[in-house]
Amino acid sequence: MQIFELETERLRLRQWKTADFAPFAKLNADAHTMRYFPKPLTQIESDALATKIMTLIAENAWGMWAVELKDSQQFIGFTGLHRPSADFDFQPCVEIGWRFLQEFWGKGYATEAAHACLDFAFSQLDLDEVVAFTATQNLPSMKVMQRLGMTWHKNFYHPDLEAVHPLAEHVLYKISKESFLQKT
Template identity: 45%
Template structure:
């Protein structure tokens, strides 16, 4: 029985386990999945990312959660919330992010998981504003931001893409707690 922090109609969101390391490394080594990032990740880099997400979960009770499809128990990637501390006019902040393996695209999973994460951000974790960042090229990701009701705030230079000629800047979207 998996320990889900939240469930949607089709998905379970949870902390990471060692069983996720291999499938996550496979996703992060897929150039198509990593197309809008500086590079694909090595096994060591993807394991280190899982370690950071587990640490974040233990500290705050949330992270970019591991996502399973409930009907098949299959791990398909991550969607969730994370504190961001890199330097810019928009940080520090909590952002929402998603990365799914290719076979899980086009099913509405990212939008379904992200909408549930926004709900818990406000209701359970008492976060007042959630931001989202994507390179200007990443139309599938920007589409998710718009579908969950986020507003375009402008652009920012993310240090990770600095000097990469493929990307001009990152776009920034925001969602504020409506009760504020």
């Protein structure tokens, strides 16, 4: 099966390499980056996640791609599409998500990479809709969602977190194929 890779003006979204594991572990261990997730990940947890992501891409030909700078081939984070396994009341769905090393924040990379993923979702996978969700405190990700043309749909409590957990309340954003195509 041919694995899809995406390119933008500055970025390449590709299958993962074992060389990505060390910077990915750095990303996942950073307390500031992971403040909107239940906890930072250990090296073992991060490596297991990267391996799972690689396997899903190998099985589906698409997924949560590693993102690298085109000019230097430096790994800077990940962006992509995923079918969530949690028991959400808005399933079935395909989620878009991203996470970048802190030194690459504020440069428009998340929006640029995610836009390419939405284009892929609607033109290649022929999806009708893509969702994104995050903890209500994660304003930077919500701003990316809004820049992508996604709109707020509802607040909900993440089923994998206890209701009293400080990150339990999430926001759900959506974008339809029709809406995306009108904006591009």
